[in-house]
Amino acid sequence: REGMCYFNDSISLELDTQEFEETLRQAKDEKGAKRTSLLWKANELYRGELIPANLSDMWFFQKSKYYKKLYIWATQELENQLQKNWDYKNRLQLYARAASIYPFENWQLKLMRCNLEMYRYDEALEIYHDTVELYAREMGSAPTDEMQECFESLELMDENHQRDVNDADSWRNMDKIFRGKREDVQKAIFTEKDVQGAYYCTYPSFVDYCRIVVRAKERNDFPAVLM
Numbered sequence: 001r002e003g004m005c006y007f008n009d010s011i012s013l014e015l016d017t018q019e020f021e022e023t024l025r026q027a028k029d030e031k032g033a034k035r036t037s038l039l040w041k042a043n044e045l046y047r048g049e050l051i052p053a054n055l056s057d058m059w060f061f062q063k064s065k066y067y068k069k070l071y072i073w074a075t076q077e078l079e080n081q082l083q084k085n086w087d088y089k090n091r092l093q094l095y096a097r098a099a100s101i102y103p104f105e106n107w108q109l110k111l112m113r114c115n116l117e118m119y120r121y122d123e124a125l126e127i128y129h130d131t132v133e134l135y136a137r138e139m140g141s142a143p144t145d146e147m148q149e150c151f152e153s154l155e156l157m158d159e160n161h162q163r164d165v166n167d168a169d170s171w172r173n174m175d176k177i178f179r180g181k182r183e184d185v186q187k188a189i190f191t192e193k194d195v196q197g198a199y200y201c202t203y204p205s206f207v208d209y210c211r212i213v214v215r216a217k218e219r220n221d222f223p224a225v226l227m
Helices: 018-031 030-043 059-086 088-101 107-117 121-139 145-159 168-172 175-191 202-218
Strands: none
Touching: 018 030, 018 059, 059 088, 088 107, 107 121, 107 145, 121 145, 121 168, 121 202, 145 202
């Protein structure tokens, strides 16, 4: 109309954002299987940041932050329910999807721990190495301290994999179980006189840095030096 586009009231309009909010509103009023089903539906409706190209506009930024907060709430509610039901398969799906949407918010750590609880050491290790490469490529930094600690626990668990598969409580508390062993490893590597200066890092971190440098050197011809 006169060179402008208008909505036509005779044509029904559906917004994914409205459906997402309405589904979560219904979930809050339900219990049991119905509530879980609605939370899964909302989780699948969420696709990430709201119109990322417009995030410089404060209105879009605030709305995107609002929807992200709802998504995180729904994900945590599902996580709590799945943990109560010992549902590892759906937990893996939940964490993997969250990690694909927000790859730099530590969802890979939950994914690693879930794999460890299922005795899937190789899968956990693969997730760790993929995350290390992602952080190095996209951010030029190492993974979080929590993920590094989980990696150290993974190596210790690999030595103790002949455990009772029904002893799930001990696996869920794996950080506490192996904390003492990790301290033993640190004592074996470092002495009390070690100076934790600008170049200080743990031995496993140093190994990761070596791997990153070697991979980078294969793609670009440059002299590699590690201190």
